[in-house]
Amino acid sequence: MNSPIQLQPDETFILNVGPQHPATHGVLRVKMEMSGEYIVSAETVIGYIHRMHEKMGEIKTYPQFLMNLSRMDYLGALGYSHGHVLLVEKACAIEVPERAEYLRVVMVELNRIASHLFWFGAFVMDLGGFTPLMYALQDREHILDMLEAVTGSRLTYCYFRFGGLYNDVDDQFITAARTFIPRMRKSLKKYRRLVTDNVIFRKRLTGIAPLSPEMCRKYGASSAVARGSGINFDVRRNEPYSVYPEFDFDVPVFHAGDSLARYMVRMEEIEQSLRIVEQALDKLPDGPVMAAKKPKLIKAPPGDYYQAVETARGSFGIRLVSDGGKTPYRLKLRSPTYSNMHLFDEACQGMLIMDALAFMGSLDLVIPEIDR
Amino acid sequence: MIAYFSDIYHGLISLLVGMGITFREFIKPPVTVAYPYETLTMCARYRGHIELLADDEGNPNCVVCGLCERACPSECISITSVKPEGSKKKVLTGYTLDFTRCSLCGSCVESCNFSAIAFSREYNLASSRKEDFHIDLFKRLEEKKR
Ligand code: SF4
Ligand code: SF4
Secondary structure, X not given: OOOOOOOOOOOOEEEEEOOOEHHHOEOOEEEEEEEOOEEEEEEEEOOOOOOOHHXXXXXXXXXXXXXXXHHOOOOOHHHHHHHHHHHHHHHHOOOOOHHHHHHHHHHHHHHHHHHHHHHHHHHHHHXXXXXXXXXXXXXXXXXXXXXXXXXXXXOOOOOEEOOEEOOOOOHHHHHHHHHHHXXXXXXXXXXXXXXXXXXXXXXXXXXXXXXXXXXXXXXXXXXXXXXXXXXXXXXXXXOOOOOHHHOOOOOOOOOOOOHHHHHHHHHHHHHHHHHHHXXXXXXXXXXXXXXXXXXXXXXXXOEEEEEEEEEOOEEEEEEEEEOOOOOOOEEEEEOHHHHHHHHHHHHXXXXXXXXXXXXXXXXXXXXXXXXX | OHHHHHHHHHHHHHHHHHHHXXXXXXXXXXXXXXXXXXXXXXXXXXXXXXXXXXXXXXXXXXXXXXHHHHXXXXXXXXXXXXXXXXXXXXXXXXXXXXXXXXXXXXXXXXXOOOOOEEEOOOOOOOOOOHHHHEEEHHHHHXXXXX
C-alpha cells in the first residue's frame, strides 16, 4: 500500500490546474504554489489557443477579417464585430443608416444577455449548484434561436458589415424579442429567489477576493470586475458610440469589490440590457440597413484609428494603423479578459483553493479571447 | 448563538425556496427534443455549407467569374472550368469546397452576382475523416439533377 507523502511544516508543493480543467473553462493553465489548501503564489500560463488574430488582421483585407472577430469571444461575439465595423466605418467615413445601427445595438445587447446567462450558469456550477445552469441555458436558447433566425448562426456570427448589416430582420424577430423581454424579467426574479437570495451562495461569495479600485486600475480591469470594485466606468456611457446616447440606462456599480459584487453587477446588467433592447425596439426607425454610398474596395486612408466598445466581458479596444493599402498595416486588439485575468495572480495569494476557483469564475474568463 | 440558529433557519428557508422552484420546473413539459429521434427544422437563413444553385434545366447558374473564390478569406473554394471551342463563355466542370476551413462568413454568397451559390441547411456532418469535408458541390448538383 502507498503511504501518504509527509510534507514538512513549511514545505510547499506545485499544483497544476489546467490546461484542461473544467474550472478554468477553457485551455488556461494556472501553476499554483500551495501550502496545504492555501495558495502561496499563482502564475497563469496562457497561449494554448493562440491563433494569431492580429497577424491575420495584417494579411487579410478588411472584409475578409470580419469573421475573425466573432472567433475571439465565442459567448459575446457580436460586441467584438461591432467594434471592428465601427472602427473601419470611422476610418473610411462610411455613413451607416440609422436602422442598421439600432439593430446592431439590439443584437449586441441580446448577445450580452446570452453571454451573462451562460456565465451565470457556469459560475453557479463552479460553486457546486448544477440546476441553475439548466435554467440559464433555457433562457439563453431563446436568444440564440432569435439570433439564429436572423444571422444564420448560433455562436460565431458574421452578421455586421461595413456600412450596415448582412440582411434586414423580419417581424418575427421583433415579436420574438418583445416577448422575450417580460420572459427574461420573470426569469430574473426566479434567479433571484433561487440563487441570489440563497444563504449558502451568499456566504460562499461575500468577502471573497476583495479587489481594490487601485488594483483594478493597475491591471486595466474593466466590466463587472472594475464596476464591482466601485469604478464607475462603462464605455457605452463614458465614451458613447453608435446610438447608445439615445437610450436611458444605468451603469450598475457596487463598492464591496468581492465576488458577490461582481456577480450582482452582471445580474443588474442583464436588466439594463433588457431596458436598452426595449427602447431600441420602440424607437426602431424604418429604412435601409445598408449604406447607399460605400466604396467598392474598402481601403482605410493612412492614419491611426481607435475604437473602444463595451462588450460582455469589458472594454474591448481595437486600433488600426493604416498605410492606405488593402490590408491594415497593424491591427491591435485589446481584449478585456486579458487584463481581468492578470489580476488573478496577485489577488489569489493566501486564498483557499476553493475560494480561488470561485474567484476565477467571477472574473468571467473566456480563454480564446485572452489568447486571440 | 442566536446568529448560529438564525443562519440555520434562513439556510433551510432558502433551501425550501430552491426546491420549490425546482419542483415547479420538474412538472413543466420538456423543452428539449430527443435528437436523433426527433429533429428540428432549420430556420430559413440557417448557414450550412454552401451549395450550387441551378437554373430550371438543372444547369449551374455559375458563370465561372471567380469572384467567390477571391472573396473567400480562407481559400476554401476551388473552381475548374473549360472553354468549349467556339464559345465565349466558360463552362463549370468542378466546384470544390474545403469545408474544414470554411467559417460560414457568407462572403462568397454575397459576392456572387448570378445567384449561383447559397447556404444549404445541412448540419448532420459528423465524420472522422477530413476528406469527407472536401465537398464536391458540382457532383452534388449533378446527382440532384438525376
Ligand atoms: S462562407 Fe466564407 S469561408 Fe466559407 S466558403 Fe464562403 S467565403 Fe469561404
Ligand atoms: S461568384 Fe458566383 S458565378 Fe462567380 S464563380 Fe462564384 S459561384 Fe460562379
